[in-house]
Amino acid sequence: MTSGKWDEDESVVMFAESVGRFLDREAPPEVYAKWREDGVVDRAFWTKAAEAGLLGLSIDPEYGGHGGDFRHEATLIRQLFLRGLNAFGAPLHNAIVAPYIQMYGTEDQKRRWLPKMVTGELISAIAMSEPGAGSDLQGVRTRAVRDGDSYVINGQKTFITNGQTANLIAVVCKTDPEAGSRGVSIVFVETDGCAGFQRGRNLDKLGLEAADTSELFFEDVRVPVENLLGGTEGQGFYQLMQKLPQERLMIAVQALGAIDRAMALTIDYVKERNAFGKKLIEFQNTQFKLAECKTEAAVAKAFVDDCIETHLREGLDATKASMAKLWLSECEARIVDECLQLFGGYGYMAEYPIAQMYRDARVQRIYGGTSEIMKVLISRSL
Missing domain, CATH: 1.10.540.10 (Acyl-CoA dehydrogenase/oxidase, N-terminal domain)
Structure with missing residues (x-):
């Protein structure tokens, strides 16, 4: 670099x-x-x-x-x-x-x-969330039981990105239900021709309609023991915790891209739209609102850039990554909302990109760990 x-x-x-x-x-x-x-x-x-x-x-x-x-x-x-x-x-x-x-x-x-x-x-996916286990990964109930040279997997997953498309799925499961976090493992399932594996619904979501977010079902799915990530049971929770900071930084980068798009679309719109005989951009309220948004966006970018530089040096820890995920996803929600308001009634029309962005932004505060979970993680550093 x-x-x-x-x-x-x-x-x-x-x-x-x-x-x-x-x-x-x-x-x-x-x-x-x-x-x-x-x-x-x-x-x-x-x-x-x-x-x-x-x-x-x-x-x-x-x-x-x-x-x-x-x-x-x-x-x-x-x-x-x-x-x-x-x-x-x-x-x-x-x-x-x-x-x-x-x-x-x-x-x-x-x-x-x-x-x-x-x-x-x-095409890959990672199957963490279950109907009864979201942010609490220790609560997963999907089981992988050793049977000779195979693991037999039983369980259900939901909210799985790439769920209808993926044919290589990293399944977070319990290999030892009595061991708490030490009983969590990641077992890969190659789905092509895999008996007992079934894709459920392509879930109907508030936004991100083109994302095949799905339910997945595993009923006596038998995979070779060689599909256990790393070859040692009980390492899954550690592996997940080590890689979650990058995932959360990715969500921060996503939010920043959405913020920049929302700002660009809105600035173009207010420069063209007339109200009361002048352009929307000429109203002080419009200028002030966009000035606030631009300032927040600049601060957000500086923080994300710093996190990326830190991550490239392999120094990004869970606290800082959680801060990035929390701040950027919440900032995105505020700015997209302010931008939609400047579109007036047109902002509420589904055909306008800003309306789509409003729907898409909502999940950023949920997946990858909710904003509330991010606060819990950050508070541990106090």
Whole structure:
């Protein structure tokens, strides 16, 4: 990594331009509208993204990856959110699931799964949440019982991103129900032709309609013991805790992209819209509201940039990541709401992007750990 701000590095700038061109060409608004109607991003788009080098950004070249780092993951996220393409699950595939395998997987697991994740042959998901267990991961009830050379998995998962598309799913389960957090393991399920695995509903959500957020069912699903992440039982909770800071930083980056898009859309609108004989931008209230939003956005970006720099030095801890997730998701909600207000009645119309952004923003304060859980984690550092 060169000196200077992370997003001003020449290679990162070039990558951002390349991603932007690909998205503008392959996922214009009319295509994305069709995905929202279908409730899922077209599978062929994943293949195109792989061919464009957008899958496996941080995977080691030894396993077919592109050898990038979190700057590239953040750049992809930003380019997606600047265009309202926030339902595409590649960031989860790239920067949540792949790092579990690359960091904790056995050599066999890395060679089996990572190259296919780069080509898009395997699309990944991580199955944590259950009907009775959300932020409390110790409360999962899905069981993986050792039976000879296999694990037999039984349980139900819900709110699973990429749920209708993924064919490589990291399942958070209990291998020892009596051991509390020490009894949690991550077992990978390759779903193609997998007996006992069933996809449930593609859930009807308030926003993010193009994201295939789903229920998953496991009934006597038998997988080889070699699918236990890292090969040792009881490591799942530790593995999850180690990687959650990056996930929470990703949500902060997402929020920042949404804030920038909301501001750009709103500034364009108030410069064109007339009321009482003059442009909306000429009213002091409009100027003051947008000045407040711009200031909040600038402060938010400075904090996120600092978190990214810290993370690149492997120094981002759970407290700071929780602060980023909390502040940015709440800031996004405030700014998108203020921007929608400046659109007046048009802001309430579903066809306007700001209305879609308002719906999409709400979940940012819930997934990856609710705002309330973030406060609990932060308070532990007091």
